[in-house]
Amino acid sequence: AQSVTQPDIHITVSEGASLELRCNYSYGATPYLFWYVQSPGQGLQLLLKYFSGDTLVQGIKGFEAEFKRSQSSFNLRKPSVHWSDAAEYFCAVGKYSGGGADGLTFGKGTHLIIQP
Amino acid sequence: GAVVSQHPSRVICKSGTSVKIECRSLDFQATTMFWYRQFPKQSLMLMATSNEGSKATYEQGVEKDKFLINHASLTLSTLTVTSAHPEDSSFYICSAWGVGAGNQPQHFGDGTRLSIL
Numbered sequence: 001a002q003s004v005t006q007p008d009i010h011i012t013v014s015e016g017a018s019l020e021l022r023c024n025y026s027y028g029a030t031p032y033l034f035w036y037v038q039s040p041g042q043g044l045q046l047l048l049k050y051f052s053g054d055t056l057v058q059g060i061k062g063f064e065a066e067f068k069r070s071q072s073s074f075n076l077r078k079p080s081v082h083w084s085d086a087a088e089y090f091c092a093v094g095k096y097s098g099g100g101a102d103g104l105t106f107g108k109g110t111h112l113i114i115q116p
Numbered sequence: 117g118a119v120v121s122q123h124p125s126r127v128i129c130k131s132g133t134s135v136k137i138e139c140r141s142l143d144f145q146a147t148t149m150f151w152y153r154q155f156p157k158q159s160l161m162l163m164a165t166s167n168e169g170s171k172a173t174y175e176q177g178v179e180k181d182k183f184l185i186n187h188a189s190l191t192l193s194t195l196t197v198t199s200a201h202p203e204d205s206s207f208y209i210c211s212a213w214g215v216g217a218g219n220q221p222q223h224f225g226d227g228t229r230l231s232i233l
Contacts, residue, residue, distance in 0.1 A: 041229070044209065103150045103162035103165050106159045109158075
């Protein structure tokens with residue numbers, strides 16, 4: 001069965017500092033990997049996704065993530081965080097093919113706190 | 117881009133009431149729709165997968181008689197929480213996938229916050 005581990009429940013970063021959120025996955029095949037952000041009481045917003053090809057993926061809001069197969073990781077990074085980045089971040093893994101898609105498996109999330 | 121509309125956004129009702137949540141794909145045909153549940157300060161957990169015209173497939177531990185899912189058309193799926201109780205209070209989110217949804221497995225709705233008194 002697939003699984004996603006986000007080892008950090010909370011992370012506090014000063015505004016303007018760099019950020020890295022960790023994500024490790026367990027999956028029996030080549031995974032499709034995602035990072036979502038959720039503000040309190042809101043739905044999910046897709047930050048970026050990895051399907052294949054270049055292992056460094058660029059997303060919205062200045063985020064990027066790097067897929068490392070050897071480490072089963074898909075860490076999210078941002079060079080300089082803004083106070084508006086404070087939110088809950090979820091890493092997810094799924095399967096997709098031309099014939100259909102499976103439900104996503106989410107990590108438990110990392111709560112990002114931005115210090116002024 | 118592909119848009120998924122979920123309604124209502126919030127429901128507050130008495131214990132024992134049945135509640136229906138709608139999930140619509142507005143600009144693509146959703147071959148498959150997914151229903152997730154998120155308890156406060158927790159992650160999203162897949163409840164069930166529904167393919168248009170077929171019975172939903174429920175994840176282990178999810179009561180199919182409690183959470184009725186209908187996916188009768190390519191643009192609409194409904195989740196009915198039957199005889200809801202306070203422990204059913206949660207954030208329910210749907211997602212949809214299908215031809216025309218672009219190179220992205222699922223598009224998410226904005227969720228429904230269900231509060232059972």
